Amino acid sequence: xxxxxxAAEGLRKLNETLHAQAGSTNQTLWEVVNPRGSHAIAVGxxxxxxxxxxxxxGYYCAGMxxxxxxxxxxxxxxGVAENMMSGTVVVEGDASQYAGATGRGGTLIxxxxxSSRCGISMKGIDIIVHGNIGHMSAFMAQSxxxxxxxxxxxxxxxxxxxxxxxxxxxxKSLGADCIxxxxxxxxxxxxxxxxxxxxCDARPEEFKRYGSARQLYTFKPDNAY
Amino acid sequence: MKDDTRHAPRTTPIQxxxxxxxxxxxxxxxxATGIYDIRGGGAxxxxxxxxxxxxxxxxISRYPLEGYxxxxxxxxxxxxxxxxxPIQLDIPITIAGMSFGALSGPAKEALGRGATLAGTSTxxxxxxxxxxxxxxxxxxxxxxxxxxxxxxxxxxxxxxAIEIVVGQGAKPGGGGMLLGQxxxxxxxxxxxxxxxxxxxxxxxxxxxxxxxxxxxxxxELREITGWxxxxxxxxxxxxxxxxxxxxxxxxxxxxxxDGMQGGTAATQDVFIEHVGQxxxxxxxEAVRALQDLGMHREVQLVVSGGIRTGADVAKCxxxxxxxxxxxxxxxxxxxDNDPKWEAEYQKLGTTAGAYDDWxxxxxxxxxxxxxxxxxARFDPVEGGRRLNNYLKVMTLEAQTIARACGKxxxxxxxxxxxxxxxxxxxxxxxxxLAGTDWYPGKPGSGY
Amino acid sequence: xxxxxxxxxxxxALEPQLGALLTDMLITMTxxxxxxxxxxxxxxxxxxxxxxxxxxxxxxxxxxxxxEKLGAAIGAGVGLTRKDSHAVLDLPADKLSEARAxxxxxxxxxxxxxxxxxxxxxxxxxxPRDVAARFEVSKMQGSHGIGHTxxxxxxxxTTMGAHPFNTGPDQCLVHNGSLSNHNALRxxxxxxxxxxxxxxxxxxxxAYLTWKMQQGATLGEALEGALKDLDGFFTFVVGTEDxxxxxxxxxxxxxxxxxxxxxxxxxxxxxxxxxxxPGIEDARVWEPEPATVYFWKH
Numbered sequence: 001x002x003x004x005x006x007a008a009e010g011l012r013k014l015n016e017t018l019h020a021q022a023g024s025t026n027q028t029l030w031e032v033v034n035p036r037g038s039h040a041i042a043v044g045x046x047x048x049x050x051x052x053x054x055x056x057x058g059y060y061c062a063g064m065x066x067x068x069x070x071x072x073x074x075x076x077x078x079g080v081a082e083n084m085m086s087g088t089v090v091v092e093g094d095a096s097q098y099a100g101a102t103g104r105g106g107t108l109i110x111x112x113x114x115s116s117r118c119g120i121s122m123k124g125i126d127i128i129v130h131g132n133i134g135h136m137s138a139f140m141a142q143s144x145x146x147x148x149x150x151x152x153x154x155x156x157x158x159x160x161x162x163x164x165x166x167x168x169x170x171x172k173s174l175g176a177d178c179i180x181x182x183x184x185x186x187x188x189x190x191x192x193x194x195x196x197x198x199x200c201d202a203r204p205e206e207f208k209r210y211g212s213a214r215q216l217y218t219f220k221p222d223n224a225y
Numbered sequence: 226m227k228d229d230t231r232h233a234p235r236t237t238p239i240q241x242x243x244x245x246x247x248x249x250x251x252x253x254x255x256x257a258t259g260i261y262d263i264r265g266g267g268a269x270x271x272x273x274x275x276x277x278x279x280x281x282x283x284x285i286s287r288y289p290l291e292g293y294x295x296x297x298x299x300x301x302x303x304x305x306x307x308x309x310x311p312i313q314l315d316i317p318i319t320i321a322g323m324s325f326g327a328l329s330g331p332a333k334e335a336l337g338r339g340a341t342l343a344g345t346s347t348x349x350x351x352x353x354x355x356x357x358x359x360x361x362x363x364x365x366x367x368x369x370x371x372x373x374x375x376x377x378x379x380x381x382x383x384x385x386a387i388e389i390v391v392g393q394g395a396k397p398g399g400g401g402m403l404l405g406q407x408x409x410x411x412x413x414x415x416x417x418x419x420x421x422x423x424x425x426x427x428x429x430x431x432x433x434x435x436x437x438x439x440x441x442x443x444x445e446l447r448e449i450t451g452w453x454x455x456x457x458x459x460x461x462x463x464x465x466x467x468x469x470x471x472x473x474x475x476x477x478x479x480x481x482x483d484g485m486q487g488g489t490a491a492t493q494d495v496f497i498e499h500v501g502q503x504x505x506x507x508x509x510e511a512v513r514a515l516q517d518l519g520m521h522r523e524v525q526l527v528v529s530g531g532i533r534t535g536a537d538v539a540k541c542x543x544x545x546x547x548x549x550x551x552x553x554x555x556x557x558x559x560x561d562n563d564p565k566w567e568a569e570y571q572k573l574g575t576t577a578g579a580y581d582d583w584x585x586x587x588x589x590x591x592x593x594x595x596x597x598x599x600x601a602r603f604d605p606v607e608g609g610r611r612l613n614n615y616l617k618v619m620t621l622e623a624q625t626i627a628r629a630c631g632k633x634x635x636x637x638x639x640x641x642x643x644x645x646x647x648x649x650x651x652x653x654x655x656x657x658l659a660g661t662d663w664y665p666g667k668p669g670s671g672y
Numbered sequence: 673x674x675x676x677x678x679x680x681x682x683x684x685a686l687e688p689q690l691g692a693l694l695t696d697m698l699i700t701m702t703x704x705x706x707x708x709x710x711x712x713x714x715x716x717x718x719x720x721x722x723x724x725x726x727x728x729x730x731x732x733x734x735x736x737x738x739x740e741k742l743g744a745a746i747g748a749g750v751g752l753t754r755k756d757s758h759a760v761l762d763l764p765a766d767k768l769s770e771a772r773a774x775x776x777x778x779x780x781x782x783x784x785x786x787x788x789x790x791x792x793x794x795x796x797x798x799x800p801r802d803v804a805a806r807f808e809v810s811k812m813q814g815s816h817g818i819g820h821t822x823x824x825x826x827x828x829x830t831t832m833g834a835h836p837f838n839t840g841p842d843q844c845l846v847h848n849g850s851l852s853n854h855n856a857l858r859x860x861x862x863x864x865x866x867x868x869x870x871x872x873x874x875x876x877x878x879a880y881l882t883w884k885m886q887q888g889a890t891l892g893e894a895l896e897g898a899l900k901d902l903d904g905f906f907t908f909v910v911g912t913e914d915x916x917x918x919x920x921x922x923x924x925x926x927x928x929x930x931x932x933x934x935x936x937x938x939x940x941x942x943x944x945x946x947x948x949x950p951g952i953e954d955a956r957v958w959e960p961e962p963a964t965v966y967f968w969k970h
Contacts, residue, residue, distance in 0.1 A: 139431075218405065
């Protein structure tokens, strides 16, 4: 285990050090202490390493992650794991707005609640939230899966494309072109796997599935505003 | 008396200037379809432009440089503020961002070839980075856009600069629209979207809003790329003084300012024609912002929107820009809207020079399309040669003017080398009206 | 475009530290607003007395005999405590509006930052660290306070353009975002006789709340009205004599983090601003919902 004191050594040194682990490193376990809500912690990683952040982070923690596993032992600020390509990011606390924004792969697990715009423009990432999500989540979501064990806020899945949304609790309102869809066996199988990956204590049968009505797919007078 | 009403002179039919034929056609089109017009290209209306400025040249009070012999440098370095590796260009004319999707792969390749031959940079667009473009561009600027189509950290690190697009001149405050006809398998895959659907790109970035958040986004991008490459911020010509100020405060290395003549792949005609300011009106305000911050020439200013000739380039430089970007002009150099395809333009109900339905993907010149047959008409090697030629000519023209003004570097052109032909141009560019020392709004002049 | 911090103390034992805690929070938000900074602090006051916090760039040339001149004008005893470019005038509560009117004649160049029984507002151009140091904010005591760091969008970087804005007796407002209809609203409010000094969008927001409340609305109602009548992006934090409130526009994409413990309720544009608060590790931390008015009172 390598320990990195962010307050003492600074952000540039941290990311430089973690970036240098690309390829065949044998220093696979890292611990970042004193994060104190700092931005851009462990961004752009591209190595099969495990980074544990001992505390809460600011904007864009684990942004554009590839391969690495990043644990936030606190809450995460806006845009955690934004545009993630692969790997895993786990937030023990809550996540602020834009969690997993535009993510293209990998798994983002939020053990607390996620704020607004969770999974905005997601492009293939799997996001699993143990708690609730805020308004405008999965806005323009393109592909991937969003699993919410709690409730969803207003305008869920507005203008979404082919992302699959699974919500166990209530949905305050659905956004434009988002509808409840039939939960078929293949969805239950997929959801079971996602719940297991996310370490959720929930059964697939308890969830409802939401997706695109595909009415916005062709630009026409009725949907132009 | 004979009744001669039949022989009385008749009133000549007069077309209304307000309800012109084209306006009436638009009303009929709207009435028939119930939807606004979508098209590509930039503003087509007549706008105050660089043609309304002239250079004074040298005679007795100033001494010119010898046109063919004496040195007139054209090089420019972009991104000197924070980046470890600023971009060195041989000429101050860059290729503006145009998406793969809007343009074909071979067209992107041609832009890379031409720009590289000419010693300048090209720019990706709203659709990610293609191997054609990266492979053929020695210096490639990677656009970071609201939609983040095809966005990935490997391409980010492969780029020579990153351009955060906040807005563009054709539609400041709006996102683009790529209609389904152009969403081929390859475009769909790059953008993680189903094939054939109409795409509305976002107008705001998904994970930040405003300059205070932008500063943090820039930090993230710099950390991912190790502070190596310059970060540009591109804004449409809306409120250039404030937008430039805030881009600099947020941490930009380079500000890219796009006037309303700037093109787009496809958006609402009403947006293209009615939102934004002509580039002529934007440059001095952006320069004033940089000067007020003590950042003129420290943060470089790249301007675009309707730049066509070496004279336009020289005028931009004289107004205080460090470089220009061309988009539409580059496409025309490649062969877009070429009269040799006139018969085919006629079939599409248009004519060479007026074709703007870039969203439909039926470009006879094979440039703004994803149709394999049409694409095959376009030769990227020849396209690259033509673009290089055109860039060379523009550079020579700009040098000719600079030498005539006694400058051994394009950067030494200054506002005082210009005069204005019209009141509009004088007011917008703050350049004295020809034959006077006055422009409207000049401090102390009382007007 | 800015950084906001706010701290509302439930535990009186923390009151001597209010200024120090707010100063630390404010400086952490420097990146979000390096142009200017300001602080509204709700301190203690004597029974029957009110305060006018005023600003002048001319220092003792103006402040030297200001208390004397103002006292003579209103026929009452006026105290003056100078803090750098600001001074707090202490006067009988029933003479407050008279004093404010008299000030325009007695010292026309002096600008009123705030008025009320407990509120004092200090704001200047410069880095938050420098501004806080000029006014010795870290030594200030009080029950609650709000701070702001500014990155100006479309209006000038001046003292009067800095936040907080005084909206009424003991009331203030800070803003992060950019209003899109402030010009039309400024004209309307001016027609209705509301005094608005700058081209700043936030000043219009503040004047709007003042105007609403002058018409009889409660602060809560005024904030509800703001959700309807103000267009654009905003996170507002407002201070009152006995509490503070938060409201975000319906889109709510400017950041806002709240933390609550048995000792305090805190607001920060970013979590970073809160990390040095006592017991933050165990605080309830959340983000306010869009278009929802939140309020905490003593």
